Amino acid sequence: MNQTTVINKLNDLGYQGLKNAYLRQMEDTNYHQLSFEERIYGLLDAQDIFLQNKRIATNIKASKIKDKQAAIENIDYNSSRNIDRQAFQSLISMDFIRNHQNIIITGKTGTGKSFTAQALANRALLDGFKVYYVRVPTLLEEIKISRADGTYTNLLKRYSRFQLLILDDFGVSQISTDDVTNLFEIIEDRTEINSTIITSQLPVSQWYDYLNNDTVADAMLDRVVHSSHRVEIKGESMRKLKSKINPN
Known part of the structure; x- marks a missing residue:
């Protein structure tokens, strides 16, 4: 499985925050020094922050x-x-x-x-x-x-x-x-x-x-x-x- 397949799946799922973090991981060689759990946590945390910011933007517009x-x-x-x-x-x-x-x-x-x-x-x-x-x-x-x-x-x-x-x-x-x-x-x-x-x-x-x-x-x-x-x-x-x- 290559990176393109993973990115396409993330696009299909709408996981924009996770995708952006995944791309950063691919570009930064320092990420390869992290454990699997640390990398997964970083991806999930990025998606969580993305969703929080999206909710805030929606609430600001509706306010x-x-x-x-x-x-x-x-x-x-x-x-x-x-x-x-x-x-x-x-x-x-x-x-x-x-x-x-x-x-x-x-x-x-x-x-x-x-x-x-x-x-x-x-x-x-x-x-x-x-x-x-x-x-x-x-x-x-x-x-x-x-x-x-x-x-x-x-x-x-x-x-x-x-x-x-x-x-x-x-x-x-x-x-x-x-x-x-x-x-x-x-x-x-x-x-x-x-x-x-x-x-x-x-x-x-x-x-x-x-x-x-x-x-x-x-x-x-x-x-x-x-x-x-x-x-x-x-x-x-x-x-x-x-x-x-x-x-x-």
Whole structure:
């Protein structure tokens, strides 16, 4: 049996990672000094890494994250922004996802709420978690359409399967009684199963009045607010600061 036969079989099986490693072994004479078991393990490990990277690439594409360049390394910990570096480092470990916990990120317009949420989301994707990003107004409109065309149950199932859901821009527009109920059902379906990051211009202290539905507000705040990690970003708009640095 020659190398071509082996390569053709690997192509037939779709073992791209293993094939690439096999070709490297054929080209590098140092591999011949390894034992059979070591060479086999190297091939299998290469295939495993290939599949992991393929899953990550698929998850990144499906995540709908707008800022795929957002990175936790670029988080600004300037004291004026009120981000506790030590507390935030604990979030970077992604244990909050493993423990099915939530994060609430609040702050004024332009302070970097969405960037921070998406930076965490991008790290979660690289760590192999399934992530999805959606603005709350978009989600509420999607729910209305799904109720009208009879696909609401499928929509709930789809949102419940993401290990991390980013709900961006909570509180930017008026919300109806039906909207409050619909949003609660999304959150309720994920409680203690998966994690959610919510960003909002509204301070948490104003959420109860904003929801304007005592029963649902009590239930939602109990499931989200009281058991969440809180990041309250302060300071001037990052967009304004950048425009001052680069006026042109």
